[in-house]
Amino acid sequence: MPELPEVETVRLQLLRKVIGKTIDSVEVFHNKTVAHDEVIEEKLRDKTIADIDRVGKLMIFCFESEDDLFLLAHLKMTGQFFYVGADTEVTGGGHSMTAADMDLPMKHTRVAFHFTDHTTLYFNDMRLFGYTKVVNRSEMEQAKAGFGPEPISDNFDCEWFADRLRKRKTPVKAALLDQSFIAGLGNIYVDEALWRAGVRPTRRADRVTKKEAAALCAAAGDVMKESIAVGGTTFQHFKDTGGENGNFTDYLKVFGQHGTKCPRCGGTIKKIRCAGRGTHYCPGCQK
Secondary structure (H helix, E strand, O other): OOOHHHHHHHHHHHHHHHOOOEEEEEEEOOHHHHOOOOOHHHHHOOOEEEEEEEEOOEEEEEEOOEEEEEEEEEOOOOEEEEEEOOOOOEEEEEOOOOHHHHOOOOOOEEEEEEEOOOOEEEEEEOOOOOEEEEEOHHHHHHHHHOOOOOOOOOOOOHHHHHHHHOOOOOEHHHHHHOOOOOOOOOHHHHHHHHHHHOOOOOOEHHHOOHHHHHHHHHHHHHHHHHHHHOOOOOOOOOEOOOOOEOOHHHHOOOOOOOOOEOOOOOOEOEEEEEOOEEEEEOOOOOO
16 A cells, blocks of 8 residues: 555656646546546537645645645555556556556556646546545635644644653554554554554553653654655555655565565564564564
8 A cells, every 4th residue: 555655756756747728628537536427528529637635645636726626546555546647657656567568458446547748647546536626715725724734844742742642542543543642654654653652562651651652753754855865665566656666665664575684773673463463573672
C-alpha cells in the first residue's frame, strides 16, 4: 500500500505533468471508482487543473476559477496513476506495476481523464478500494476534517502530540496508525519512527513518557521527510510518475529486517503482530 511519502511523491510528480491542462473528456470504466457519478464528465469537462493539494494520503485536485469544485483521489491499497504524454510515453506511480500495466487502458483501468492536448491521466486499481470523486467545497472540507495533523508539517505541535498520546490506552503503534489522530503515518514509517525513538510498538500509548513522545514526534517527521527526499519506499515495484523507483528501502532499519542485527545495539530484529499489522522492532533497545 502506498504510504504518505509515496503519495506525496506522486503528487509532486503529477504537478509537473498536469497543472494547466484542461479536461476534454472523462472515460469511466468502472462506476464504483467515481462514486457512481453518472455526470462526472459534465462536471469536469473544460475544467483546467490549477493545483493538487493533499492531506494524509488523500489527493485533492483544484481547478482554475472554481471555488466549489474539487476532485478527491485516494490510491488506497492498489491504486495507480499513469500519465500518458503526447509522445505516448507512459509514466506512473502507485502500487505494484508490471509491463502489462503500461498498456493503457488495461483490465484494471477504472477511469481516464483525457486532456485537450491529447495527453491522458489514467487511474488503475486492481482491488477497487481506491476512488476519484467530484465534491463541492463543503464535502472537501469535511473529508479533510477526518485527518489529524501531519508530523511533516512545520507547525506540528509536539506538546499537543504528547498530551493526546497520554490519553490513549491502545498500543502506541495503534495510536500512530489512527489517521484521525496523526495523518500520514503508515505501517512502514511507524515501525521506523518507533525504532528511532527507542519505543516498543506494543507499549501502551499512555505510558510513553513526555521525553519519549518528543523523540517520537521528531522521528516521525524526520523519517517521512527523508523518504520523500529520495522518492519513497519501494515495495512491489512502486514507481513515481516520473518512472523512478523510490529507494528509501536502502535506509530502513527495522521494517522487513526481522532476523537481522539491529544497527544500533546488535540485538536481533523481531517481527510480531501489533494493531493488526506485521510489526518490526528490536527487543534490545526499544523499551
